[in-house]
Amino acid sequence: MPQPTERADRILDAAGELMIRLGYRKVTIEDVARQAGIGKGTVYLHWRTKERLFEALILRASAELIDELAADLRRDPREIQPHRFLRTAFLATQRRPLLRALVTADAELLGSLADSPARAREQQITDRYFALVGKHGLVRDDVPHLVYAINATTTGFYTMGSIKPGLATLDDEAAADVLAHTVQHAFEPDVDPDPDSLASAAAEIADLFDELNTSYRERIYADPESERG
Template identity: 50%
Template sequence: MSHPNRERADRILDAAGELLLRMGYRKVAIDDIARAVGIGKGTVYLHWRNKELLFQALMMRESADLTDEMLAAIKADPAMILPHRMIPESFLITHRRPLVMAMLRGNAEIFGSLGDLALKKQQDELGARFENVLLRHRLIRADVPHVSYALHAATLGFYLGDTVSDDFEGIPLTEKADVLAHLIRAAFEPPGEPDPVAVAEVAAELSSALEELVSGFRNGIYTHDPTRAPG
């Protein structure tokens, strides 16, 4: 059974997320969040001792939910780990999460000092590990110079393109994901059908790494939750 304090923590995070998108990080005060939930300010501090930690918890929860969606997709079809499937799927999942989009676009107004999270470091490490595994199993081309940089730059353009120019606003999101898939397939994957054994091995390895990441996030969300405080 879920602990009532855990439920209250989730209500606080829900309210914080809504206020964040409406007002921006700097303008949201703990007072506003407490009022939105209908509790006293002191109660919010029982869970997180300052605003920064509260918003870090919010980002962890978003990241954990997003990663769970990705895991479900890989479970349903291991070939989802191929870059031309995974990167566009992640693009679509991310666009359904306005808080994550705000975080990715480095919205300084919203996130204040939150950009540089340990969370980001973990995700970067996981990304590098994933690329190494793909290279090892020949599911990504070894002849692309600075392949990590190239993949990163190619993908990022799809996330940030709209912030730089509105020339392509009319293209539906799913079509943008298809363009991204085509680009990644053509530029970064070897020709021909991928080896199903390699696909299965990479899917297993990536799934366990992602599960580890999610459990780390889930533990971190409630670190300042009284139910987890040492007795």
């Protein structure tokens, strides 16, 4: 597998700057090459289409977020508790415009990438996460359609500003605190979790994140020739 290169990351940095400023539909490979200070053909040495380039950009942002979450879990297993985990994920996402656009399905910014494969992969991880915290007793067992309820609740915090623009807004830290309070009191047991369960669940999820990131990076920096056929 080709290793990540400084040139590839410089191209992705340029693509990200342009995408945030102009939106996916308006950015061309020529624009990206000019922004990166290279020739157009050099971009195609790394990604054979504009779509592959920008999918790699989104996957790189996702990999950075997942690395951050895994590091937090290994530093403090209590971060596996849903109210803490979702608070951290919310703030980490809000700091990354491309991931914020992905979560809210912002078609104006992402164009056709609003349906990026990254969304399906992220949902698979979300499902695995909730299966694990359920197995370890970190969520209540009397909430109907628990995963749906938590997903709906969390999504509301990401989309509130666009859906209800006239509503008084909170800064990201305040919104994250409200999210954590809501999740803890609506979906978690009243009893303190067992430390061994926290440690076991945190280690399992962190390992899962590492596995996911390996597959992400293989796709981000894949040799274009390996995808032909």
